[in-house]
Amino acid sequence: MPAENILEVHSLSKSVGQGEHQLTILTGVELVVKPAETIALIGESGSGKSTLLGILAGLDDGDAGEVFMLGQPLHQMNEEQRAAVRAKNIGFVFQSFMLVPTLNAQENVQLPALLRGESDKQSREHAQALLTQLGLAARLTHLPAQLSGGEQQRVALARAFNGRPRLLFADEPTGNLDRQTGDHIAELLFSLNRDFATTLVLVTHDEQLAARCDRRLRLREGKLWEEA
Numbered sequence: 001m002p003a004e005n006i007l008e009v010h011s012l013s014k015s016v017g018q019g020e021h022q023l024t025i026l027t028g029v030e031l032v033v034k035p036a037e038t039i040a041l042i043g044e045s046g047s048g049k050s051t052l053l054g055i056l057a058g059l060d061d062g063d064a065g066e067v068f069m070l071g072q073p074l075h076q077m078n079e080e081q082r083a084a085v086r087a088k089n090i091g092f093v094f095q096s097f098m099l100v101p102t103l104n105a106q107e108n109v110q111l112p113a114l115l116r117g118e119s120d121k122q123s124r125e126h127a128q129a130l131l132t133q134l135g136l137a138a139r140l141t142h143l144p145a146q147l148s149g150g151e152q153q154r155v156a157l158a159r160a161f162n163g164r165p166r167l168l169f170a171d172e173p174t175g176n177l178d179r180q181t182g183d184h185i186a187e188l189l190f191s192l193n194r195d196f197a198t199t200l201v202l203v204t205h206d207e208q209l210a211a212r213c214d215r216r217l218r219l220r221e222g223k224l225w226e227e228a
Contacts, residue, residue, distance in 0.1 A: 005068070006167055006199045007033035007056060012065035013222075014051060025051050026062065027222035035166070038193055038200040040210035042227075043219035049203040050171055052219065056201065057090060057169050058082035070166065087116050091160030091198070093189075095172035097152045099144040099159075105131060105151075106140040109158045116163060123162070130158040134188060150181035154188065161192055168193070170202035174209060186212065 012029040015022050025048040033039055041049045054060040055067060058074045059082075067074040070089060074082055092098075099108050106127045113123035131140060134154045144152055153173065160168055173189060174182030186209050193200045202213070210216050216227040 004035065005032055006035050006037070006070060007031060007201070008066075008068040009056070010066045012052075012055065012062045012067060014048070014055065014060075014062045024222050026055075026219075029065070029222075029224045031056075031217070031224060033199060033201065035199055036193070036197045037215065038190065038213040039202070040213040040216045041201065041203045041219065042205070042207075042210050042216055045205075047219040048222065049219055052224075053169055053171055053201065053203050057092070058086055087112075089166045091163070091165035091168040093153075093156050093160045093168065093170040093173045095175040097144070097149075097156045097176075099152055099155060101144050104141045104143055105136060105147065105155045105158075108144070108155055109162050112159060113162050118163075126162050127158065130162055131155070134158055148181075149177055150184060153177060153181075153185050157185070157188055157192065161196065161198070164196050165198060167199045167201070170200065170204075172203055172205065174204070174206055182206070182209075 009029055009031040012026055014026040015024045017023050029052065041052060043049050055062050058069065062075065069085060072085055100111065103111065109127035109130060110123040113126060128140060131137060134157060136151060136154055139147060139151060170189065174185050177185060189200065190212060192198065204210050218225045218227055
């Protein structure tokens with residue numbers, strides 16, 4: 001795999017169920033993603049977008065095919081090895097925010113860095129800088145329940161970018177937000193992509209959000225098609 005590719009996928013297939021109840025989700029998927037690209041995965045509900053995202057991130061396995069991340073063969077790794085690759089290189093943003101309810105904003109952003117072995121002082125400084133950059137300097141000690149949906153998603157963004165990941169996966173990052181707040185979160189996503197040269201792969205039903213990406217990839221009947 002060329003070193004300049006962030007992701008490379010060949011002949012990826014995935015099915016669930018057995019026998020006559022088997023359902024094919026992905027079939028023969030091919031994909032190459034370059035550094036700092038922004039990629040939108042689009043398609044109808046149930047088309048397999050989140051399944052593909054999970055496999056690309058090493059959270060799930062395909063039934064057949066190859067998946068390389070930063071030159072490393074995820075398809076040949078066990079879960080512990082894939083987890084180590086994720087911890088070093090990947091950030092995640094989810095539709096449901098996925099914040100720890102008993103930790104305040106700063107602590108939520110610190111957590112992944114601490115798990116990576118960063119010192120408390122260093123992780124705290126990075127968390128405060130990111131939250132300040134995202135307009136949350138006055139919310140550092142607030143628990144998730146004390147934050148609005150847009151504020152929670154900004155905390156999730158700060159958490160995802162703590163450690164400056166080379167690759168960010170976002171699964172419907174604006175799906176639970178109103179249009180105005182969603183537009184603001186989208187702007188933050190793309191500004192962070194520009195500031196940190198982070199490759200962005202996002203699943204979305206939002207055509208406006210997808211249109212802002214460098215490439216739009218549609219999943220249909222298990223196959224991945226690039227749209228003009």
